[in-house]
Amino acid sequence: MAITVPCFRVFRAGELYGTSPYCDSLLQRVESMGLTGLVAFLPFTADIRPVEAAADVLISCFDREPLARWVLEAMAMDLPVVVSDSGGTQEMVQDRRTGFVAPRNDPEILADRVTRLLSNDRVARRMAESAWQYVRGHLHSKLSAGAVMEIYDSLLAEGRQGSKHPQDAGLVA
Numbered sequence: 001m002a003i004t005v006p007c008f009r010v011f012r013a014g015e016l017y018g019t020s021p022y023c024d025s026l027l028q029r030v031e032s033m034g035l036t037g038l039v040a041f042l043p044f045t046a047d048i049r050p051v052e053a054a055a056d057v058l059i060s061c062f063d064r065e066p067l068a069r070w071v072l073e074a075m076a077m078d079l080p081v082v083v084s085d086s087g088g089t090q091e092m093v094q095d096r097r098t099g100f101v102a103p104r105n106d107p108e109i110l111a112d113r114v115t116r117l118l119s120n121d122r123v124a125r126r127m128a129e130s131a132w133q134y135v136r137g138h139l140h141s142k143l144s145a146g147a148v149m150e151i152y153d154s155l156l157a158e159g160r161q162g163s164k165h166p167q168d169a170g171l172v173a
Contacts, residue, residue: 013042057117065089075131080124082113098131
C-alpha cells in the first residue's frame with residue numbers, strides 16, 4: 001500500500017506500551033518487515049481528537065470488538081472509516097455508504113478499501129459526510145436518552161396495568 005499511496009503512514013494509538021508480549025511482537029514485526037518509517041506507535045491519549053483530525057482515514061480491523069467507540073468518534077469528526085466485519089463495529093458502518101466493511105482476516109481487501117479512500121477524495125468525502133449525518137441523526141445523546149426513557153415509560157405503564165405490585169409486573173426481581 002505504501003507504493004500505491006506514497007505518503008501512507010500508520011499510527012497505532014492506545015494502551016500498547018509496556019512489557020507486554022503483544023507489544024513486543026508488534027514492534028518486532030514492524031521492524032522485520034522494514035516498516036519502521038511507516039508505522040508509529042502512539043501512547044494512550046485522553047483526547048484522541050487531534051490524532052483523528054490529522055488522519056485521512058480510520059482503520060479498525062479487530063477480530064472481536066463488541067463496540068468500537070472510536071469508530072463512532074471518527075464518524076462524528078467527518079473522518080472516513082474502514083472496519084472489519086466483526087462484532088458491533090460492522091453494525092455501526094453501512095458498507096459503501098458510511099464507510100467500508102471488510103471481511104476480517106483478509107488484509108488484501110482491507111488494503112484495497114483503505115487505498116480507495118486515500119486515492120479518491122470524492123468517495124472519501126461522500127462517505128465521511130454520510131457517516132457524520134448518520135451519527136448526528138441516529139446517535140445523538142438526546143435521541144438515545146429519549147429512547148431509553150420511552151422504554152422505561154412503557155415498562156412502567158405495563159406494570160401499572162397489570163398489578164399494583166411491581167414484582168408481579170416483572171419490574172422488581
